[in-house]
Amino acid sequence: MVEVGNLIRFILCYTLCLVYSTWIGIGLLIAYIFKRDPNIWTVKERPTPPRALTSNEFGEHKFMRVNGYRIHYVEKGDKTKPLILFIHGFPEFWYSWRFQLNEFSKDYHVIAIDQRGYAESDKPNTISAYHFDKMVGDIRQFVQQLGREKFTLIGHDWGAVIGFRYVMRHMDTIDKYVMIGAPPSEVWHKLLFSSVKQFLMSWYVFYFQMPFLPEFTTSLQDFQMFKVMKHQTEEELEAYKYTFGKEGALTGPINYYRASAKFLFPDQPLKRPEKFAPGLYMLGEGDKYISPDSGKMAKELYDNLDFKFIKGANHFAQQHKPDETNRLIREFLEKPTPPQSLTNNEFGEHKFMTVNGIKIHYVENGDKNKPLMMFIHGFPEFWYSWRFQLNEFNKDYHVIAIDQRGYGDSDKPSKISDYHIDEMVEDIHQIIKQLGHEKFILVGHDWGAAIGFRYVIKHMETIEKYVMIGAPPKEVFDQLVTSSLKQFFMSWYMFFFQMPVLPEFFTRFYDMKSFRMMKHQTEEETEAYKYTFGKEGALTGPINYYRAGTSSQPDPPLKRPERFAPGLYMLGEFDRFISHDSGILTKELYENLDFKIIKGANHFAQQHKPDETNRLIREFMEQEI
Known part of the structure; x- marks a missing residue:
């Protein structure tokens, strides 16, 4: 029965891939015929990077070899202070965390990486190298090489999916975590096949299974798509266009979706940690890609998790509304940390049970x-x-x-x-x-x-x-x-x-x-x-x-x-x-x-x-x- 269900999902996935590809292809053809705009195919050459990508305004640029790949990262702040590691999503790179690097470097040692396949990091050729479990391994080894036992993990979009996965597997290394703009993979999968709203919001996931075409259409009109991020300046927009305008710069990021076509199929449940570190999951109030229903479902799966909306923000909240995003992150991080006696298993194992509709901790x-x-x-x-x-x-x-x-x-x-x-x-x-x-x-x-x-x-x-x-x-x-x-x-x-x-x-x-x-x-x-x-x-x-x-009345005997x-x-x-x-x-x-x-x-x-x-x-x- 499971195999039949998976076969149906497989057929549905690639049928929708063809449908969306055909739809987009026809739309492009119609636009070209009626508008006759030659610039629709044009990508401007940008031989020189914008100053924001070469200066040390947001931190020092470094490299580290992780699981055989060279990973680029930007580092700022006092190394003796607690570590915050930022993991970007699609279509982003370290620069998407520029506002957070400047804000949190005052009190933390902050690092934003380019995930494998992105920007200055190595770009493996095989699709299988981009399965999100590989990136979980990258984070683990990266933190180990920094010599850190514990840290705070903050992710957005794919960085949040990978971050939730990391938290479930390596909770012992997490102080706190914040995930923005994407729920755990288990929640997304459940929503995809139970919510028409989420199914329609996820059209691009099916489209990205097509080879070549997504890279081509993403770059159309000189990367017009990056305007959805609502950058505040032209220089910020140019930083994205320069980075993703390089030859082959889009294939790695889109391969995250191709490698996770099995993302459309239910995973084996991961072993739950005995106790969960404090977590925060946030969605932009105007997010067009992830259903708000994911908040409640993520809270049911991850104990000790809070859920909040970022007022006025779109999907790319940390860039679109950085002040509000930073305020919520700081508010969460500054919450007192529980004494060790409440988090270890000195007195027993911490568990939960739902009783009469109430979740009871014991x-x-x-x-x-x-x-x-x-x-x-x-x-x-x-x-x-x-x-x-x-x-x-x-x-x-x-x-x-x-x-x-x-x-x-x-x-x-x-x-x-x-x-x-x-x-x-x-x-x-x-x-x-x-x-x-x-x-x-x-x-x-x-x-x-x-x-x-x-x-x-x-x-x-x-x-x-x-x-x-x-x-x-x-x-x-x-x-x-x-x-x-x-x-x-x-x-x-x-x-x-x-x-x-x-x-x-x-x-x-x-x-x-x-x-x-x-x-x-x-x-x-x-x-x-x-x-x-x-x-x-x-x-x-x-x-x-x-x-x-x-x-006022005594209880009956x-x-x-x-x-x-x-x-x-x-x-x-x-x-x-x-x-x-x-x-x-x-x-x-x-x-x-x-x-x-x-x-x-x-x-x-x-x-x-x-x-x-x-x-x-x-x-x-x-x-x-």
Whole structure:
């Protein structure tokens, strides 16, 4: 069936090649007959390069031998600073990055290359030498010869296609990446055969399969086609005409399309990296070659990828609207870099799962054949709050710590109603189903405990044991806050959090000093929280848990299970947010439940006193049922 599909695509590809070639040929003939303009065939001789291509205005011109080919590049900036490598597309060369070379050389070591087949770089004769996997290899070896372990990669058009491919294969070498004007090849292929708009936008891809004719028509009327780039000066336009006016200068670039006729057929999926570096994909607002639908599809394929439009720009955005393009690139590059503890696999493997339409990030560790222990964080926390437990219990359990919806790297719904406690209960239930477990151990803290207690009542049949820390069931809390003056005053923040905007502002106040109340053991641990909650909109989802949880009407009582699994409820000895009276009330509501105080611990016990917390959890887990 696959072979038949590929045969149909092959026939379609070369049929369209003939159709477009015939159409263009007839159009040229008609234009010549009726206009009788002899200049239509003329290409002006340009023996002398424009000054912009010979001066060092944009950087120093150099060469490097890569995979047997001499590659020309332009280099600028301090070599001790981080490297940005720019990869051009079609029909471009290093000069397409002139505005970026001047802008980013102030803060980076910047290099723009001529890809093989282009401008001053070598031009292999065989079409197979231009498959984009070969260019991925060129980038890899080029960076190795520079002696760099990591760098920022920025690509446009074919440079973006190649760049996305490089990122997927060599993510370990990428700090950040920006791709402009073209999606990953997998996305383009899917769009080509599912979107009429993209199919029609891609007519030239089929036409370029024809030998000779594309080179001829591209050069007509003294390279009239270069005017689509909307160059700002005549000298800029002349730089292109001089470069591509040389004998054979167009064959290499067009061979990228010919070598990738298989580009029209589905590739074998590449092995996904364990964790993705931060990425940005951008399209010109007026791009006539790539559908905006590619943005959403690229984000689904590449984790940690943002998508933006460049206002007022055409396909050649970095040249057409350089100031806006540079602003967006700089804004992206200057976003804080996550602490190492959030990007390496010290605490487990980072993964994603789509649950109830929400993409949930989680960290997984331990033997998958062992019993599952799932950790649910509270406010203001994320998966990282369970780092000590992930390392402790992965020895004997398959452990998972999630970012709840609205937190960390998980999706952040915009509606307050999406943060009702019952929504999170169902998230947990769906995660367990997708993991293929019938029973598991649930451990929650703060909001994670409130949600956990709710889950236990609703889905007791899936619970082996459970441990809740730092918050009682919602019913107990509601009772205490209206009957205990002490709990009422301890809960002041819940009333404050009903205010829009202001809670987010004050939580960020003074470099998010509030996170110090967790009593982290190292500065890096505090920085992990500041980085995560310092992102735009990162606090609204978490505070919406409180906004969604306030109701003038008490919740109807849930149906009690016939039998309760063993449970443990714990509070820090010096918890300033939850009254110890909640222990007795919770034991009355939940049968087979024990209550303990974690000596010396504050509210964030699993982080503040991890050894004591882990000891009590392990002691409970080892008790016979």
